[in-house]
Amino acid sequence: MPRTSRPMQVLPIVLREVEVTGIADITPNMRRLTVAGDQLSAGVVNGMPRPQFHSEGFDDHVKLVIPTPETESVDIGEQGEFRFKWNREALGFTRDYTVSSVDADANSFTFDVVRHDSGLASEWAFSASIGDSLKFAGPKTSAGLSEGVDFHLLVADETALPAVRRWLETAPADTSGHIIVEVPTAEDIQEISTAADVEINWLIRSGTSPGDSTLMYEAVKNMELPAGRTYAWCAGEALTIAPIRRHLRRELGLPKEDVEVIGYWRKTAKKTEAAADEIAGDATSETATPLAAASQDAAADGVTTAGVDEFAEVSESSQSIVSNVHEMTEILPPIITRIAVTLGVGDLVAGGITTAEAIAAEVGIDTEGAGVVLTAMCALGLLERDGAAYLNTQAGAVLIGDGAGDGLNLDDPAIRDLFSIVNLLDILRNGHIDMPAPAEALTSAGEALTSTLTAPTWRAQRAVDAALDTAHRSHTLDHLRYVLDIILELEPIATAASVALAGDAGAEVSAALTRKAPESGRSVHIPGAASVAGEQSWPAVDCTLMLAGLTGRSRPEAKALLACILESSASLVVVEPLTDEAELDDHQAEELVATYAMTGNASWTSEELCQCLSDLGAVAVEVVDIGWGFGRFRSAVIARRP
Ligand SMILES: Cc1cc2nc3c(=O)[nH]c(=O)nc-3n(C[C@H](O)[C@H](O)[C@H](O)COP(=O)(O)OP(=O)(O)OC[C@H]3O[C@@H](n4cnc5c(N)ncnc54)[C@H](O)[C@@H]3O)c2cc1C
Secondary structure, three states: OOOOOOOOOOOOOOOOEEEEEEEEEOOOOOOEEEEOOHOOOOOOEEEEEEEOOOOOOOOOOOEOOOOHHHHOOOOOEEEEOOOOOOHHHOOOEEEEEEOOEEEOOOOOOEEEOOOOOOOOOHHOOOOOOEEEEEEOOOOOOEEEEOOOOEEEEEHHHHHHHHHHHHHHHHHHOOOOOOOOOOOOOHOOOOOOOOOOEEEEEEOOOOOOOOOOHHHHHHHHOOOOOOOOOEEEEEEEHHHHHHHHHHHHHHHHOHHHHEEEEEEEEEOOOOOOOHHHHHHHHHHHOOOOOOOHHHHHHHHHHHHHHHHOOOHHHHHHHHHHHHHHHHHOOOHHHHHHHHHHHHHHHHHHHHHOOOOOOHHHHOOOOOHHHHHHHHHHHOOOOOOOOOOOEEEEHHHHHHOHHHHHHHHEEEOOHHHHHHHHHHHHHHHHOOOOOOOHHHHHHHHHHHHHHOOOOOOHHHHHHHEEEEHHHHHHHHEEEEEHOOHHHHHOOOOHOOOOOOEEEEOOOHHHHHHHHOOOOOOOOOOOOOHHHHOOOOOOOOEEEEEEEEEEOOOOOOOOHHHHHHHHHHHEEEEEEOOOOOOOOOOOOHHHHHHHHHHHHOOOOOOOHHHEEEEEEOOOOOEEEEEEEEEOOOOOOOOOEEEOOO
């Protein structure tokens, strides 16, 4: 979820089982299901606390495990403390639905399902019976309305109508806004009562198929926003709403944090024979790499040895091993996806700027270069061509939007910094930047992709490069959003009357610490560079919270800082991008390698950190899980002074 100005609660993800207790067709193409059961109340699952089902936000959603004969026999997963560890196979049977309303007294909630041609969830809902059981998880987050907003714009197709309905039913009387909703037929218009001062514009798609209409875009383009701050929320079919996002951000100039455009479903293209031919042709292309050729050899083996089924299976698996390795060697996808996002190609195409010349002119690059990028995007299936015009594919639509840009945009100095990874070979052979040869290599080759290093260490570089420092802090903050509430509830922090902060995200975390202070109050200290460097003593506090504060420090430097903190702080909570599972998890491996390449120092494992703290004399050192078990911050290490 991209960062928005809406206040967000992060909730533990719990799998629950309920029963269908109500079925009502509220319009010809929308069915409301009521589900209820004891598992919506607080209790204990697998020895872990199960909180009460909770949903306050208008667009909160649950993940339904759609009951089918297959799901009966599939192992859905395992309940953890904050998250449900999904079995990958089971995820294929899940679909997201908005919580339409909650009745806490009756231990029930409702959700509304759109009828469409054929789909697992839709078919199940339109043949469900009272008494059917249903498993679901969530909501995992619940976001309120942004404060200080003068005007709300909501744009939705029928899949997002349940969210719009909940918004209207719960919006306070002094809220004003404009609502645009596209529905299949006039009979699908709903009566919705609201205290808010809003105009509702119903758009009837009539004969046009879902996902093919431009009605919502036209309506947004034709409206004028009043003066003041507008918050815009839009959800529907991913490709249909892409131009709306562009219009809101670029034409109307709404800031990123006040625009939320979310793809609720994707229209699946029917595979044409031509496309199938193209794919087949690609596999025998003359430009195939040696590994691709090896893959074909393996396939050929499969053919010659066919006739014995087990043999065929062995060949298939060796073929897939080779093609997996082949995939790993591809250099184009990670580069082209980032270049496409950084230049905003998908966005431009969605906004009607569709030729190489027009895109080049808009972005300010030469047409030949634009042509190269567009051709590569077609080859990767992100764009398709119609004469001189390029069109986004469903795959391309995934890259449109602020959420995608957050992690891939090379104009962000912190993301660009990760590209130090391309210098890994030089760093391995010659050491990090304080060695003359790689320093030159970094400056000449690195200027294009990595930040220009002028200081002796990455930390020193951050101290002199405000944009780089801000970008890294913001990167940390993005990841913290999902775990901060849990961190602040850890015992040493929750009870502390004085807290010192080390590492990133100081100001924001300081504000959260103050909001969540014990009744007796709390002082928050952000020690300066002299304390961090050990030139001044650390403030005497009940607890120090360190957030990504070890990243980029050498082991001796990190150890000295931890020692200095433990001298003055009764307890210490360290939240770092620990890479305990790097051998099994490619995201952690990327963190490990990128951090090493970027800073010259590897990231930590919890085992190494616990050992280091114990060596420094800390007691009761423990590792606790925080959050949902993915992302950069998965666990915290807690230590206490004896
Ligand atoms: C956060 C969130 C909240 C959502 N809330 C709701 C909600 O409250 N009510 C609701 O009805 N939907 C909601 N959706 C959308 C819903 O999850 C999708 O439409 C989902 O794909 C439907 O699953 P299915 O099994 O019926 O179809 P799938 O098996 O996913 O798809 C089968 C085929 O149907 C097409 N298809 C899928 N959905 C539609 C559609 N709506 N109209 C036409 N064709 C479609 C697909 O392109 C595909 O070709 C929400 C989605 C998200 C991400």
